[in-house]
Amino acid sequence: MKHLPRVLIVEDEPAIAELIAVNLRHGGFEPVVAQDSVTAQRELDAVLPDVILLDWMLPGQSGLSLARHWRKQERTMAIPILMLTARGDESDKIAGLDAGADDYITKPFSTQEMLARIRAVLRRRAPQPLGDCVTVGDLVLDAGTHRISFKNQELKLGPTEFKLLYFFMTHTERVHSRSNLLDKVWGDHVFIEERTVDVHVKRLREALGAAGAMVETVRGAGYRLTVMPVLAAAQSGG
Numbered sequence: 001m002k003h004l005p006r007v008l009i010v011e012d013e014p015a016i017a018e019l020i021a022v023n024l025r026h027g028g029f030e031p032v033v034a035q036d037s038v039t040a041q042r043e044l045d046a047v048l049p050d051v052i053l054l055d056w057m058l059p060g061q062s063g064l065s066l067a068r069h070w071r072k073q074e075r076t077m078a079i080p081i082l083m084l085t086a087r088g089d090e091s092d093k094i095a096g097l098d099a100g101a102d103d104y105i106t107k108p109f110s111t112q113e114m115l116a117r118i119r120a121v122l123r124r125r126a127p128q129p130l131g132d133c134v135t136v137g138d139l140v141l142d143a144g145t146h147r148i149s150f151k152n153q154e155l156k157l158g159p160t161e162f163k164l165l166y167f168f169m170t171h172t173e174r175v176h177s178r179s180n181l182l183d184k185v186w187g188d189h190v191f192i193e194e195r196t197v198d199v200h201v202k203r204l205r206e207a208l209g210a211a212g213a214m215v216e217t218v219r220g221a222g223y224r225l226t227v228m229p230v231l232a233a234a235q236s237g238g
Ligand code: CA
Pocket: 011, 012, 013, 055, 056, 057, 058
């Protein structure tokens, strides 16, 4: 039997959870519903899902703090998280992405949009066709084992940051516009705003630590990975 992508739905409203589950089942996914954070954690401890749909507003621990928690755990850090939110605010969206979500869906959303976004994060997560090692300066990325190191120190990256870094490392010293990055890294940017790129670049820099300076902001143009970072904070927009 074919393995169906497993989607963990963390949503406290039974009617909404059930509606999502039905639609996912029709869309070729295997949905699992958890109505609170404790049940969600139990599900994660038992079987890792391919994607987590996480409601922002939950009783007890909020979706935001759950996302933050799961991103820090070795076992769950690479699972794409889609936040479900009734909040359309730009600052809230950024807060969700900053907490570790890969994307967000604003309620009310259409089934088609939800399925498209889930497929998009799964595609992003899909392993690179090539299993090679890329080296830029002291930065080494092994696409086969998904390991990244800087000066022989292993670094931990989320799935989107990994793909973004892979693209940068295979296209160094060139400036990439936000829309080009959406095309090349996200691949399916119908629903994704350019601001999302900035958030993931920020997260990538943070995850890279000392190597973060290699990812340069080129004002008005986009981003570039360089082996020789210009040590001019003035040049960097963030
Ligand atoms: Ca809720």
